[in-house]
Amino acid sequence: MPIALVWFRNDLRLADNPALRAALDGGYTPLPLYIHAPEEEFPWAPGAASLAWRHQSLAALDADLRQRGTHLRLFHGPSLAILQAVVAASGAEAVFWNRRYEPAIEQRDTGIKQALRAQGLRVESFNGSLMFEPWAVQTKQGGPFKVFTPFWRAASAQWRNEPLWEAPAALAEADTGPAGVPLAALGLLPTPRWDMPFWSDWTPGEAGAHAALEVFIDGALHGYADSRDRPDQVGTSRLSPHLHFGEIAPWRLAAAIQSARSAASAAGVDAWLRELGWREFAHHLLHHFPQSAQHNFNPAFDRFAWANLREETLERWRTGRTGVPIVDAGLRELLATGWMHNRVRMIVGSYLTKHMRAHWLEGARWFWDTLVDADLANNTLGWQWVAGTGADAAPYFRVFNPVTQATRFDPDARYITRWVPELAKLPTALRFAPWTDPAVAARLAPDYPAHPLVDLASGRDAALGAYRTLRASR
Template identity: 40%
Template sequence: MTQLVWFRNDLRVSDHSALTETCQGHDSEVKAIFLWTPEQWQQHDYGLARQYSIRSALVTLARDLAQLGIPLTILHAKTWMSGVDQLIGFARTHKVSQLAFHREFGWDEVQRDQYAINQTREAGMETWIGEDRVGFDPATLLTRQGEMYRVFTPFKKRWLSQHAETPLAAPLPVPSPTGPEVSELPDIPEVNWPGSAELPLNEHEAHDHLSEFSKTMPDYKTLRDLPATEGTSRLSAALASGAISLRQCMHSAFSHPNVDSAGVQTWLSELIWREFYHYLLYWRPEIARHKPFYPRWDAFPWQQDETALHRWQQGQTGVPIVDAGMRQLVQTGWMHNRVRMIVAMYLVKLLKIDWRQGERWFAQQLLDIDLASNNGGWQWCASTGVDAAPYFRIFNPYTQSERFDPQGSYIRRWVPELASVPAAAIHKPTQQLAQHMGYSQPLVDYKRARAETLAFFKKL
């Protein structure tokens, strides 16, 4: 008999409960499978960056599994549903008795998994399903009224009290080998993403990076808003593909010698924001279908301005901090969180372009694209979401730039046209200076655009 582990967004061998469950206590052969589904990813707006990130984690996973005596098979399918049919065919051929995987949230993910469960049952196999994306089952973390949380702070309190009562299990070690090393590795498609990643993408890199980051974790609160500084963990792509687990990150914070420092506590808080958005996706999977959390905001008269959208995407808006962020995104598949908020507010509240256009562009460009966090981030900035920024909160990109990139170092790195401009002039170059440096003129006037948006929101 054979046991099969289905890898999805959990591309690692340590702290992998489905793998551990499959390897321990069974004498049967263990195999692993992954569905390579570029068309399905495209339907979700996931671009080459995300495929590149998956590929990078998969290459390492295949090697690590081979050392454990477990062959990884890559099945190529157009969609998840046809992939499940192939997976069941594979399972029948190899006389699989149990299929193990981790649960995922999201509209299509839930349909896929229900189909897989039904097909597995029909084929006479068992299924084993574990929790991996989040710390606690979302169905167990409810308000006193028995409802989902819509506000972050009480959610965080509840999450932490749950953790105090029943701490997250310590991360699992890598299972012992189940047989001799497998010599043949699967062919994993090349992905020609033109960017250059500055993030850890596979399991080994992610762990090295986490132990480096834990040295500065106590300073996270002061450093995290400065885009020119490497003050954040940059683990988002590894968390999205599952090259590192949430439990491993949480464990490194909770067991940190300075766990009570503001820095470590703030980092924990950010991980809990990730939980918050994943729980929302669990309770309201329709947000995966581009619906605002509060439908009243659908009436906002979004502008159809292809030129402005294109200039925003390419980092040619004439606002240096916005352009720096958008260029960092395209070139490296990642953008600093503070700058994500600035560019998102700029698109939605100053260009008045539908937040879903921004959500889609981010999905196409990010290595760390994660439906729940991306949607949560966009709906927060657009004020259409749960516990979002109030509608009248509109970031002034120029003052944000002065505050968080005071020397202009971040701008200089990503907007080389302005490399020689001194700090005092770099945040808002004059018309003459921009012309002289070959830099774009601003797409909109901040004050006028802000006033128009406020007027629209007030009408709603």
């Protein structure tokens, strides 16, 4: 049988994998390979936490392939040169992959496709990661959407349940071509291994993704509409890293969630599907507005008076030493687990971009390096939304009050106490804002900052003042 390279990227699964299926349907023996080329993703080369996840996920994919009779070949270097070398050494006649939508990758892949086709190869790419490709949903005028609600209305009208495709029980080995390098040679794991605690919370890989889906359907889905904003509860799906790395297809998730609909879970099902819609919207925006990953979507904010913060000030925010408990809890959860609850992401982001008036890129870059689910489209949309600079953004004058947010969504301070344990001896009401009783805080929580890094009232006033100045300059 002729050989086809199946180039795995952010589609680290066997079920519902269009590139793998195309190779098999075309009568080819698949030669699975992965190429680590972070320099080709500049200026958003993968961050440290996501690299650690990728190491685990690649190991899981290789194990799944070996159970079926083949294995994953790993390479490190320029993608086009490696593909050409493997084609030459193996005699492959085709190359298949699933598309990625980051601007640098889209441009790279276009060049690779042209070069390989010029060599006479069959080269095809497929949608393996989205319900709707970014160009498939358009306004009535034929342009991109900039507001979520009409985007999701138009996308939902196109919704078609994709047929599911199960992983093949066996795969023939392409017994030719270069062996590649060991997984450790890719250098994905950090030194020292600060990521080790992550894996008590996460199981990367296709099996881990399916297990996480089952846990969600059996548990948090039923109360998702109400509990997804509660960081003190297990109320979210925690599927985001599995989705980002393509360990499970979004259409399989959607089908499973929809099949779990009942009178008790209907609100949760609808709320979760809408969150999946936000992911689609993020990729839609990044494709049509690729500059938004680096620049304000709303160019008016190029004139905004962002604060020029000292590195030590930013470091206190990054490490959860701002003196604002809910903010510090979120940032410490991030460092300990590689993940942060979405409601807390908004609170943490608002404090950085509004109270501290740091440019949203400061937060985007930190999340990019520390989140296991770091996704360029979602990260860009989230930070520009909370900063008020993006498409369909929160109005700039919407400044989250972290104390109000904490008392509403963590009413017993359980989340705060878990991640900021030095506040555990304080009365519960004081854990939200310990600076309001400095004598008690100094006695019972002496190791916690006595005052917020930026006072909430004055920080809010300064941010709104800068916003008024911006509006007046138009």
